[in-house]
Amino acid sequence: MTQIGIDAIGISVPHAYLDLADLAQARGVPPSKYVEGLGVRRMAVAAPWEDAVALAANASRRLFATTGADPGQVGLCVVGTETAVDHSKPIAAWLHRLVGLPQRARSYEAKHACFGGTAGLLTAMDWIASGSAHERTALVVCTDIARYPLRSAGEPTQGAGAVALLVSARPRLLALEPGLSGSYTAEVNDFWRPLHRKDAVVDGHHSVACYLDALGGAYMAWKDACAASDVHGDLGRRIYHVPYGKMARKAHRHSRMLDGLAETEADATFAREVATSLAFPAEVGNVYTGSLYLALASLLHHEAAALEGQRIGLFSYGSGCVAEYFAGRVVSGAGSVAAQLRLDAPLASRRRCTVSEYESIRALDADADSRPLGQHEARDGEVAFAGVEGERRIYVG
Numbered sequence: 001m002t003q004i005g006i007d008a009i010g011i012s013v014p015h016a017y018l019d020l021a022d023l024a025q026a027r028g029v030p031p032s033k034y035v036e037g038l039g040v041r042r043m044a045v046a047a048p049w050e051d052a053v054a055l056a057a058n059a060s061r062r063l064f065a066t067t068g069a070d071p072g073q074v075g076l077c078v079v080g081t082e083t084a085v086d087h088s089k090p091i092a093a094w095l096h097r098l099v100g101l102p103q104r105a106r107s108y109e110a111k112h113a114c115f116g117g118t119a120g121l122l123t124a125m126d127w128i129a130s131g132s133a134h135e136r137t138a139l140v141v142c143t144d145i146a147r148y149p150l151r152s153a154g155e156p157t158q159g160a161g162a163v164a165l166l167v168s169a170r171p172r173l174l175a176l177e178p179g180l181s182g183s184y185t186a187e188v189n190d191f192w193r194p195l196h197r198k199d200a201v202v203d204g205h206h207s208v209a210c211y212l213d214a215l216g217g218a219y220m221a222w223k224d225a226c227a228a229s230d231v232h233g234d235l236g237r238r239i240y241h242v243p244y245g246k247m248a249r250k251a252h253r254h255s256r257m258l259d260g261l262a263e264t265e266a267d268a269t270f271a272r273e274v275a276t277s278l279a280f281p282a283e284v285g286n287v288y289t290g291s292l293y294l295a296l297a298s299l300l301h302h303e304a305a306a307l308e309g310q311r312i313g314l315f316s317y318g319s320g321c322v323a324e325y326f327a328g329r330v331v332s333g334a335g336s337v338a339a340q341l342r343l344d345a346p347l348a349s350r351r352r353c354t355v356s357e358y359e360s361i362r363a364l365d366a367d368a369d370s371r372p373l374g375q376h377e378a379r380d381g382e383v384a385f386a387g388v389e390g391e392r393r394i395y396v397g
């Protein structure tokens with residue numbers, strides 16, 4: 001089987017976060033409901049200048065800076081997002097300039113709720129497997145700002161961030177398995193965002209049921225594909241799309257019970273097979289397209305060295321809905337590559353904001369996309385959305 005997979009990862013998150021115990025107190029809810037009931041601790045709060053373009057550019061720049069990989073070698077760039085900033089111009093167009101990708105690269109945006117990044121990753125794998133890459137790499141960037149209305153049930157499951165993945169024929173982190181995956185699609189009304197809205201509409205409990213149905217369908221299709229290709233072997237770790245930590249716990253129980261385990265046996269495998277992947281998501285919250293890959297970053301940051309040679313299962317879900325189950329093997333030497341990436345660094349340099357600061361930032365949402373140039377803040381060395389000039393979005397940094 002050809003070796004194609006994830007060579008490097010870069011993360012970017014907003015500079016402010018809200019402690020969910022603070023939000024619980026402000027909303028008159030016991031903190032244990034958020035922390036234990038939903039499995040969330042902190043959520044990233046994006047300022048207007050930390051939009052999906054800026055987060056994507058900063059994650060990609062960080063990837064190239066920490067690895068020394070050459071942006072000039074990228075031949076395909078796909079940005080997965082469901083919180084794009086324009087109905088026509090893709091984030092990939094701004095990203096192309098801000099990261100210095102070559103003119104002879106193909107770049108575009110992909111949307112299907114939280115699945116857009118996985119769509120990009122699967123396309124990148126096929127692009128390399130087909131021979132179209134001609135030794136070049138692919139950059140797949142997942143970038144989103146998860147917003148639900150204030151005081152809604154979804155409010156504690158917000159977040160924001162971007163995860164950039166460099167995909168190559170010589171992956172140094174995770175070798176994926178081209179052609180070996182399980183897909184699932186069904187039209188459902190679990191979560192959507194009409195064109196006039198910045199925050200999502202969600203039928204929360206129904207979305208949990210849709211996620212689990214999709215997981216069952218994709219997982220069984222993947223198992224059938226493995227059996228048909230005579231590919232066998234245990235999964236050492238299993239990672240899931242993480243809208244909130246508890247969802248991954250429910251997903252794990254569901255998939256392990258499909259393996260024939262009793263509920264208590266399935267739950268007993270959670271700490272070993274899933275827990276370390278949820279550390280970063282618990283710090284950031286839901287990042288929609290990037291959630292599965294933030295979980296992957298968390299797993300590799302904590303355990304890459306110990307997992308070298310082991311197979312990892314990945315489950316991606318996009319409301320509406322589509323899902324994919326696939327797997328990859330942690331590459332020999334991944335431990336030192338993960339250490340070099342310092343994947344936890346962006347999480348360490350953040351500021352805790354108060355509930356009233358968070359609410360003031362949300363109040364800016366209404367006109368954030370039309371504020372004139374110069375009204376937004378910029379930070380040294382980082383890309384920021386600087387405002388609008390003649391209907392054009394201007395990025396600095």
Ligand SMILES: CC(C)(COP(=O)(O)OP(=O)(O)OC[C@H]1O[C@@H](n2cnc3c(N)ncnc32)[C@H](O)[C@@H]1OP(=O)(O)O)[C@@H](O)C(=O)NCCC(=O)NCCS
Nearest residue numbers: 030032033036037038153154157202204205207208211243
């Ligand atoms: C997930 C969501 C539906 C939960 O909404 P909710 O109705 O406020 O929450 P619930 O009442 O179901 O409580 C959530 C959990 O906390 C538990 N809980 C409630 N109060 C608690 C407390 N004081 N201490 C500990 N746990 C508590 C509940 O038992 C429940 O656990 P369970 O899911 O294992 O049954 C809501 O946050 C949402 O809509 N999120 C956005 C959509 C989403 O992320 N969907 C996921 C699929 S894509």
